[in-house]
Amino acid sequence: MKFIWAVAFTLVSTVISPYFQSGSYAESADRVTDFDPVSVGEASYIDLMDEINRLMEVKPEDIAESKEAVKVFARFENMVRGLVKINDLETAGKLTDHARRLYGDQMRSAFLAGWVQGLMGNREEAVDLLLAGLGEKSDILPDPDSSTQGEIKTTLAGFLIEMGNPEKAVEYLKEITEGEETGALVHDLAGLAYHQIGDAYYCSKSYKEALQIDESLASANDYLVYAWAEDQLNRPKRVDSVLNKGIEQFPMEAGLYFNRAANHEILGSSREAFHDYQMEILVGGLASAFSEEARSRINKIISIQSKLPSPDKELMNVAYYMKAKEQISKVDPSLLEDVDTFKKQEERMDSLLNKAMEGNKNHHPFLVYLKAERLMEMEKFQESIDLLEATVEKYPGQVLFEIQLAQSYAKVDKTQESEELIKKAQLAAPNHWIVRDTLGPTASTLGAGY
Numbered sequence: 001m002k003f004i005w006a007v008a009f010t011l012v013s014t015v016i017s018p019y020f021q022s023g024s025y026a027e028s029a030d031r032v033t034d035f036d037p038v039s040v041g042e043a044s045y046i047d048l049m050d051e052i053n054r055l056m057e058v059k060p061e062d063i064a065e066s067k068e069a070v071k072v073f074a075r076f077e078n079m080v081r082g083l084v085k086i087n088d089l090e091t092a093g094k095l096t097d098h099a100r101r102l103y104g105d106q107m108r109s110a111f112l113a114g115w116v117q118g119l120m121g122n123r124e125e126a127v128d129l130l131l132a133g134l135g136e137k138s139d140i141l142p143d144p145d146s147s148t149q150g151e152i153k154t155t156l157a158g159f160l161i162e163m164g165n166p167e168k169a170v171e172y173l174k175e176i177t178e179g180e181e182t183g184a185l186v187h188d189l190a191g192l193a194y195h196q197i198g199d200a201y202y203c204s205k206s207y208k209e210a211l212q213i214d215e216s217l218a219s220a221n222d223y224l225v226y227a228w229a230e231d232q233l234n235r236p237k238r239v240d241s242v243l244n245k246g247i248e249q250f251p252m253e254a255g256l257y258f259n260r261a262a263n264h265e266i267l268g269s270s271r272e273a274f275h276d277y278q279m280e281i282l283v284g285g286l287a288s289a290f291s292e293e294a295r296s297r298i299n300k301i302i303s304i305q306s307k308l309p310s311p312d313k314e315l316m317n318v319a320y321y322m323k324a325k326e327q328i329s330k331v332d333p334s335l336l337e338d339v340d341t342f343k344k345q346e347e348r349m350d351s352l353l354n355k356a357m358e359g360n361k362n363h364h365p366f367l368v369y370l371k372a373e374r375l376m377e378m379e380k381f382q383e384s385i386d387l388l389e390a391t392v393e394k395y396p397g398q399v400l401f402e403i404q405l406a407q408s409y410a411k412v413d414k415t416q417e418s419e420e421l422i423k424k425a426q427l428a429a430p431n432h433w434i435v436r437d438t439l440g441p442t443a444s445t446l447g448a449g450y
Contacts, residue, residue, distance in 0.1 A: 031062055033071050040082025052091065055079060056098055063102060069140050073103060080112055089120045100129075107133045108141040111152045118159045127163070130156040150176055157189050166196035184214035188222060195225045200232035211245075220246060220253035227259055239263045251398040252429050254284035258294055265297075271315040274301050275364040282369065282400055285433040314356045318367070321352040350374065365395060372404045381411040399425045403434045 038051035055076055063069035076099040083092040096113040103109035110133025118126030130152050143149060153176050157169040173190045176182060187210035194203035207226035211218060223246025230238040243260040250256060261276030277294040284291045302319050305311040328345055353374060357367055368391050375384035388405040395401060406421035426435055 031068070032058060032075060033068060037075060037078065040079065040086060051075070051079060052095065055095060058098070058102060060102060066140060069103070070142070073099065073106075073108065073141055077108075077112060080116060084116065084119060089116065092116050093120055103141060105137050106141045107136045107138050107143055107152070108148050109133075110136055111148050111155070114152070115155050118155065123159050123163050126159050127156060130159070154183075154186055154189065157186075157193065161189065161193050161196065164196075166193040169193045170197065182213075184210045184217045186210075187213065188217055191222065191229075192225060195228065200229040204229035204233060204238075215245075215249070218249070220250040220256060223250070224255055224259060227263070231263070236263055236266045240267065251395060252283055252432065254280070254288050254290050257283055258290040261294070261297070265301075270301050270305065271312050272364070274298060274315050274318070275366040277301075278366045279364075279369075282366070282434075314360070317352045317356040318370070321349055321356065321370070324349040324352065365391075365398065365401075369400060369404070372401070372408075376404065376408060376411075379411075381408045384408045385412070397428065399429045399432055400434055403438055407438070 032051075032054045035051070035054065038047050040048060043051070055072075058072060063072050076095055080092045080095050080099075083089070083095070093116050096109075096116045100109050100113045110129050114126045114129030114133060117129060133152050134149065138148070153172040157172045160166070160169040160172075170190065170193045173186055173193060176186050177190065187206045191203050191206035191210060194200075194206055204226065207218075207222060207229065210222075211226075223242055227239045227242045227246070230236075230242060240260065240263055243256055243263065246253075246256045247260065257276045257280035261273040261280065264270075264273035264276060277298045280288075280294045281291045284294075301315070305316055305319075324345060328342070328349065331342065353370060357363055357371060363371075368387065372384050372388050372391070375381070375387065385405065385408045388401055388408060391401045392398070392405055402421050402425045406418045406425070409415075409418035409421065422438065425432075426439065429435055
């Protein structure tokens with residue numbers, strides 16, 4: 001999991017360094033605060049460059065008055081956070097270095113510099129700055145509610161976790177959680193730290209609190225780690241609940257379906273496990289390590305079921321359907337002398353899939369995928385559209401269904417609808433196998449045509 005602890009940002013590829021124009025404000029008597037504040041997200045390139053150069057020209061005498069010092073640092077802070085947001089860490093680092101020189105003994109300058117150094121990958125330097133900040137002053141740059149101190153400890157904990165020192169991270173996180181109001185990020189980091197030291201109880205407790213405060217902060221990995229904790233505590237029903245939520249939030253992340261399948265096996269539900277393992281292969285792709293293990297477990301489930309006196313009929317119908325489909329795919333009908341035999345095999349295959357879906361209105365996503373795929377093969381495109389439109393609404397963000405629906409739309413000349421879905425899927429999972437198969441590797445990677 002990659003952290004940006006101080007503030008949640010969406011990074012984009014724009015990088016606008018370098019801005020600096022040597023001496024552009026060296027002879028100017030104007031102060032930074034004589035100009036209106038500039039926002040990275042709203043200002044023009046010229047205005048942004050002017051603001052950065054003004055800040056780089058600030059001298060100690062320019063901030064001799066306490067009010068002026070606070071106003072100027074606020075502009076440093078605003079600009080640095082904005083630059084981090086667009087991933088221009090180089091310029092952000094230069095600004096924080098200069099701010100640190102101007103406000104050398106102030107806690108807030110230490111935090112800002114340490115945070116950016118950590119994001120740049122300089123973890124040890126970041127930790128040193130943050131530790132120094134904990135012992136520094138807040139007389140020039142006030143911290144009335146101790147929020148900066150909390151930010152330092154949270155950020156410090158995050159970097160320590162990444163550096164492989166979760167025990168020390170826990171110490172700082174405990175100090176923060178003793179307060180009345182604690183943000184989701186603190187509990188999220190605590191969950192990860194407790195996982196690394198093998199404490200399942202506090203790992204579970206931390207993630208539960210984090211999700212209750214703000215579930216949008218959680219990553220797919222957080223759900224996997226949370227599920228690990230519940231599994232260690234022998235609570236398989238809670239594991240199922242955690243992974244259900246994880247799949248809902250991250251339908252295209254490898255590992256979630258696999259772990260839910262493994263938990264279904266613990267709960268004694270071979271059918272659900274079989275379907276989830278199949279979904280893991282579709283989501284993760286054939287090259288995924290999860291997919292390889294999923295195939296092994298699928299074969300084991302089928303082997304066990306085939307030996308039972310009363311096997312799960314739905315499960316076995318799906319297994320027989322997939323086997324028949326594989327066999328038919330290897331046959332060229334034009335080369336067959338007995339076409340009727342081929343048609344009977346197809347009819348048998350369709351019968352197996354229909355039986356698997358009979359009497360169950362809440363079909364597993366894998367069954368829906370198979371049914372839509374088969375309808376498209378039979379050129380029943382309107383039927384596949386009807387099925388997939390409802391499925392896309394039920395499982396938002398599941399690219400597998402979006403691509404199927406886009407392909408079906410294309411077959412009935414709904415070109416605009418098809419292109420919109422393909423673009424959406426491409427943005428969500430540009431390197432996924434189903435996107436590559438639909439667009440080709442170059443188009444899916446480079447965004448050609450979109």
